[in-house]
Amino acid sequence: MASVKFPYKTVKDISVEGKQILMRADYNVPLNEDDTIADDYRIVASLPTIKYLTERGARVVIVAHLGRPHDQVELKYSLTPVAERLSRLLGKPVRFVPDCVGAVVSTATRNMKPGEVVLLENLRFYPGEKKNDLEFARHLVESTHAELFVQDGFGVVHRAHASTSAITKLLPSVAGILLEKEYVAIKSATDSPNRPLTTVIGGAKIADKMPLARKFIQIADNVVIGGALANNFFRRAGRDIGDSVADDGVEADKLVDQILADAKAKWGDATSEHFILPSDVAVSDDGSLTNDTPRHEVGLSDVHAPAKIYDAGLKTMDKLDELVAESGTVIWNGTLGMAEYPNFAHGSARLALALAKNPRVVSVIGGGDTADFVRHWDSLEGGSFTHVSTGGGASLELMAGMDLPGISALEPKQ
Numbered sequence: 001m002a003s004v005k006f007p008y009k010t011v012k013d014i015s016v017e018g019k020q021i022l023m024r025a026d027y028n029v030p031l032n033e034d035d036t037i038a039d040d041y042r043i044v045a046s047l048p049t050i051k052y053l054t055e056r057g058a059r060v061v062i063v064a065h066l067g068r069p070h071d072q073v074e075l076k077y078s079l080t081p082v083a084e085r086l087s088r089l090l091g092k093p094v095r096f097v098p099d100c101v102g103a104v105v106s107t108a109t110r111n112m113k114p115g116e117v118v119l120l121e122n123l124r125f126y127p128g129e130k131k132n133d134l135e136f137a138r139h140l141v142e143s144t145h146a147e148l149f150v151q152d153g154f155g156v157v158h159r160a161h162a163s164t165s166a167i168t169k170l171l172p173s174v175a176g177i178l179l180e181k182e183y184v185a186i187k188s189a190t191d192s193p194n195r196p197l198t199t200v201i202g203g204a205k206i207a208d209k210m211p212l213a214r215k216f217i218q219i220a221d222n223v224v225i226g227g228a229l230a231n232n233f234f235r236r237a238g239r240d241i242g243d244s245v246a247d248d249g250v251e252a253d254k255l256v257d258q259i260l261a262d263a264k265a266k267w268g269d270a271t272s273e274h275f276i277l278p279s280d281v282a283v284s285d286d287g288s289l290t291n292d293t294p295r296h297e298v299g300l301s302d303v304h305a306p307a308k309i310y311d312a313g314l315k316t317m318d319k320l321d322e323l324v325a326e327s328g329t330v331i332w333n334g335t336l337g338m339a340e341y342p343n344f345a346h347g348s349a350r351l352a353l354a355l356a357k358n359p360r361v362v363s364v365i366g367g368g369d370t371a372d373f374v375r376h377w378d379s380l381e382g383g384s385f386t387h388v389s390t391g392g393g394a395s396l397e398l399m400a401g402m403d404l405p406g407i408s409a410l411e412p413k414q
């Protein structure tokens with residue numbers, strides 16, 4: 001697979017030695033009920049850029065968000081636990097400042113030593129962040145004495161916020177190592193894949209997946225639709241889907257029709273060979289969904305209320321195994337069933353294993369839930385996938401070929 005070039009400047013294209021740097025990371029990590037970190041994948045992914053900068057004597061002030069606070073301080077969304085974990089992972093102190101603008105930040109960042117790292121409190125405690133407010137961005141720059149902005153929060157570059165967009169109007173702005181890696185992995189798979197390219201879309205909301213489905217039909221040799229998304233197609237084809245989850249009526253039907261029209265325009269009579277829906281499914285007979293709900297494999301004509309479809313069936317999984325083995329590249333976004341429940345994780349698990357067993361196949365996996373799910377296999381097999389994205393919405397939009405404001409605002413490479 002030819003690697004797509006990253007068209008923006010990165011930390012490696014400029015002099016960072018001795019500079020005061022404002023770095024955006026995506027530390028929107030899942031927390032346990034006791035507010036400890038449930039998964040530090042995004043923190044680990046930010047280490048290469050931090051190390052690159054600090055090893056060159058830069059002073060690094062990191063800004064990030066956590067959760068969706070309502071434009072005010074909500075302590076459950078404090079980045080304090082992230083500072084502790086980051087410090088442990090870096091093996092050196094990370095000073096945490098309980099605000100992201102103002103006098104306390106200015107004092108804490110005024111006399112930083114070369115190689116020092118400071119993490120500021122959640123940007124979303126201020127309304128200016130999500131409003132992409134230039135004055136808030138200016139306040140950030142002035143409070144942190146920053147000379148240079150480094151964007152490394154890949155997971156948030158689909159948002160036009162103060163720390164992804166407005167800030168780039170005030171400081172020279174370049175990408176970090178993670179951002180470049182994500183861009184190159186995802187764009188190489190979509191724009192210059194080893195063929196055949198198989199794309200798999202799961203998840204629930206058809207409106208959210210529409211741009212991705214249309215793009216995949218355009219670029220891929222095979223498109224597989226799974227998860228609750230597939231229920232919309234079954235219903236449109238007049239099948240009984242029992243009490244299964246599907247999007248609401250007319251609007252969803254229009255989107256299904258558009259996707260089917262795209263597939264027909266591309267593959268004509270051979271549509272069903274390349275546009276693949278589950279041929280069988282697994283249901284919960286009474287519609288319940290718990291860790292103990294029994295899995296029942298059924299044909300598509302055997303789904304009736306109160307049953308609910310929660311996973312792809314065995315024949316579908318066999319077909320996916322074959323498809324993966326024949327593919328040069330697989331791009332996967334969205335789990336194939338209710339993968340957080342062990343009895344309905346079989347479809348996603350079989351696909352993850354098929355990819356892990358075929359290291360020849362370039363595999364690029366994105367979408368928050370899907371990435372969380374496959375990382376289990378990644379750690380078991382010691383790196384079974386070509387790329388597991390840290391982005392949810394950002395990876396979906398980049399895969400769909402959309403413009404990401406936090407990337408296109410960076411300085412282009414000459």
Ligand code: 3PG
Nearest residue numbers: 026028068155156392393
């Ligand atoms: C994510 O978790 O996908 C990013 O951190 C963006 O978060 P948001 O969807 O709350 O903007």
